[in-house]
Every structure is written in structure tokens, then in C-alpha cells.
Amino acid sequence: MHAFNLQAKPVTLAERLADLAVEALIDEADLSPKPALVDRRGNGAHTDLHLGLMHASALTLWPAFKEMAEAAIEFGEVGLPLREAIGRIGREGERAMLATTGGINTHRGGIWALGLLVTSAALAPQSRAAHAVAARAARLALLDDADAPRVLSHGAQVAQRYGARGAREEAQAGFPAVIQRALPQLQRSRDAGHGEQNARLDALLAIMAQLADTCVLYRAGEPGLHAMQQGARAVLDAGGSASLAGRRRLHELDQQLIALNASPGGAADLLAACLLLDRIASGDGMIQGAF
Numbered sequence: 001m002h003a004f005n006l007q008a009k010p011v012t013l014a015e016r017l018a019d020l021a022v023e024a025l026i027d028e029a030d031l032s033p034k035p036a037l038v039d040r041r042g043n044g045a046h047t048d049l050h051l052g053l054m055h056a057s058a059l060t061l062w063p064a065f066k067e068m069a070e071a072a073i074e075f076g077e078v079g080l081p082l083r084e085a086i087g088r089i090g091r092e093g094e095r096a097m098l099a100t101t102g103g104i105n106t107h108r109g110g111i112w113a114l115g116l117l118v119t120s121a122a123l124a125p126q127s128r129a130a131h132a133v134a135a136r137a138a139r140l141a142l143l144d145d146a147d148a149p150r151v152l153s154h155g156a157q158v159a160q161r162y163g164a165r166g167a168r169e170e171a172q173a174g175f176p177a178v179i180q181r182a183l184p185q186l187q188r189s190r191d192a193g194h195g196e197q198n199a200r201l202d203a204l205l206a207i208m209a210q211l212a213d214t215c216v217l218y219r220a221g222e223p224g225l226h227a228m229q230q231g232a233r234a235v236l237d238a239g240g241s242a243s244l245a246g247r248r249r250l251h252e253l254d255q256q257l258i259a260l261n262a263s264p265g266g267a268a269d270l271l272a273a274c275l276l277l278d279r280i281a282s283g284d285g286m287i288q289g290a291f
């Protein structure tokens with residue numbers, strides 16, 4: 001007779017996907033040196049954010065990601081009931097995030113992008129190629145959540161002013177910044193032997209080179225967006241983060257974006273989405289048999 005059952009409780013698919021989502025957010029936050037963003041060096045263009053807050057925010061979101069994956073398993077298909085369920089869970093996640101951060105928006109875009117991807121991955125765990133997971137997530141994002149409050153968010157204000165397509169449209173299009181730019185760049189830089197941190201920085205730069213980041217537009221207008229896109233392209237053209245010339249350009253970009261108060265928070269969220277899709281596709285650390 002044993003007094004205690006020492007066998008660990010098996011981790012469920014939903015729990016493991018939530019782990020991967022939180023890990024992706026933390027890996028994004030830790031990655032350094034990121035231009036004008038919070039990282040291990042400092043607060044970038046932010047006065048109200050720091051690395052500890054980004055970590056705390058990411059950890060706070062674990063239950064929301066798990067519940068989204070569980071809802072996917074329960075409903076079993078892309079449809080309005082699942083869309084409305086994850087919308088409700090996403091808004092609860094936002095409230096939890098704001099309670100943790102004292103009202104600072106750390107991960108609104110992250111909840112949206114990674115929430116859709118976690119839900120999509122849980123819907124069809126055997127279909128884990130990045131483009132397949134992103135395409136299912138896009139079908140979910142295209143469904144209108146009638147319960148979503150119509151607020152004049154920063155993204156909505158920027159859409160009115162500049163006609164920019166933001167986080168919603170990026171998801172509805174199947175995350176082209178991730179599928180067509182970040183993941184291929186991540187792979188190219190890995191294949192070139194540039195090291196994992198440099199490969200991740202290059203993936204972020206590939207996103208920044210083309211994204212209409214509504215955070216940058218809101219804070220710094222079109223000159224800020226132009227500086228972000230041109231500067232990121234210049235780093236990649238100079239040889240990327242692993243090269244000396246690329247590092248110089250990266251430093252210049254950091255200084256320039258901080259001076260413009262242009263923080264590419266949307267690009268940072270999409271880097272986290274890229275890291276999550278990369279992990280899901282590789283099956284790295286997934287549950288035996290489920291993935």
C-alpha cells in the first residue's frame with residue numbers, strides 16, 4: 001500500500017498549448033536588443049512598462065489561453081459559438097491583464113493573435129503546420145462576435161485617420177506577416193548559422209519591414225511607420241542582426257524609434273505568434289500522441 005500517489009497528473013493538450021503561448025510571450029519580451037521595445041536592456045520607448053510587468057502579464061494570461069483551447073475541444077469546429085466563447089474569454093483575459101499591470105495595456109494584441117492560434121491548434125491537433133493553424137485561426141477571426149463592445153480603440157482611430165489595416169485584418173488574412181515573412185526569415189537565419197537570438201531578431205525585423213503597426217501609427221504617425229519599415233529593411237539588407245554592419249543599423253533604428261516615441265508593439269505580438277507557430281509545427285515539447 002502506498003500512502004501517496006506520486007505519479008504526476010498528465011498535462012492536458014489545453015494546458016500544454018497555454019504553456020507554449022505564455023512561453024512565446026516571455027521569449028518575445030526577453031529577446032534583446034529589440035528596437036524601442038521592452039527587453040532585457042530596458043523599457044525602449046515606454047515610460048510605463050518594464051520587463052517584470054511583461055512577464056507578470058504573460059503569466060496572468062495562462063488561464064485564458066487554456067480556456068480558449070478547452071472551448072475549441074468542446075465545440076469541435078470553427079463557428080459562431082466558438083468565436084463568441086473565445087471572445088468572452090479574451091475579454092476576461094484582458095481584464096485580468098489590466099488588473100495585474102495596474103491598467104497598462106501590455107498584451108492586448110497578444111491575447112488576440114495567440115488566443116486565435118491556440119484555439120485553432122486545439123481544434124485539429126494533428127494538423128499543426130503553421131499555415132494550416134493560421135488559416136483556421138483566420139476563419140475564426142472572420143466571424144463577427146456580436147458581444148464585442150464597439151470601442152474607439154487606438155487601432156480604430158488609426159484606421160479612421162490613415163486607412164490602416166491593423167490586428168483584426170492581419171488575423172483575418174491568415175497572419176501574412178508571420179507566415180510569409182517572419183517564419184521564412186527565422187528559418188533562413190537559422191540555416192545560415194546566425195544563432196537563435198539573432199534569427200528571432202531577424203524575424204522581428206522582417207515583420208517590421210512591412211507591417212502597418214497601429215501602435216506606431218498612433219504614437220508617431222506616418223513618419224514613424226516609415227522610419228520603422230525602412231530602418232528594419234536596412235538592418236536586414238546590411239546582413240541582419242548577426243553581422244556587424246546589421247548591428248550598427250539596429251542600434252541606429254533603436255535610437256531613431258525611441259526619439260520618435262514609436263514602439264512597434266504590434267510587431268512584437270506577431271513575433272510571439274511566430275515563435276508559437278514554430279513550436280507547434282515542430283511538435284517540440286508537445287504531448288505524446290496529441291501532436
Ligand SMILES: CC(C)(COP(=O)(O)OP(=O)(O)OC[C@H]1O[C@@H](n2cnc3c(N)ncnc32)[C@H](O[C@H]2O[C@H](COP(=O)(O)OP(=O)(O)OP(=O)(O)O)[C@@H](O)[C@H]2O)[C@@H]1O)[C@@H](O)C(=O)NCCC(=O)NCCS
Pocket residue numbers: 086087088089090091105106107108109110111112113114115116145148153154155156165166167168170211212213214215218219265266267269270
Ligand atoms: C480585434 C482586436 C485586435 C482589437 O483591435 P483594434 O485594432 O481595434 O484595437 P487595439 O486596442 O488598437 O489593439 C490592437 C493591438 O494589436 C497589436 N497590433 C497593432 N498593429 C497590429 C498589426 N498590424 N497586426 C497585428 N497586431 C497589431 C497591438 O498590440 C500591442 O500594442 C499594445 C500597446 O498598444 P496601445 O494600446 O496602442 O498602447 P500604447 O501606444 O503604449 O498606449 P499609450 O501608452 O500611448 O496610451 C500592446 O498591448 C501590444 O499587445 C495593438 O494594441 C482585439 O483586441 C479584440 O477585439 N479583442 C476583444 C476580445 C476578443 O474577441 N478576443 C478574441 C479572443 S482570441
Ligand SMILES: Nc1ncnc2[nH]cnc12
Pocket residue numbers: 028029036037038039044046049054106107110263264265266268269
Ligand atoms: N516587448 C514589448 N515592448 C513593448 N510593447 C510590447 N507589446 C508586446 N510586446 C512588447
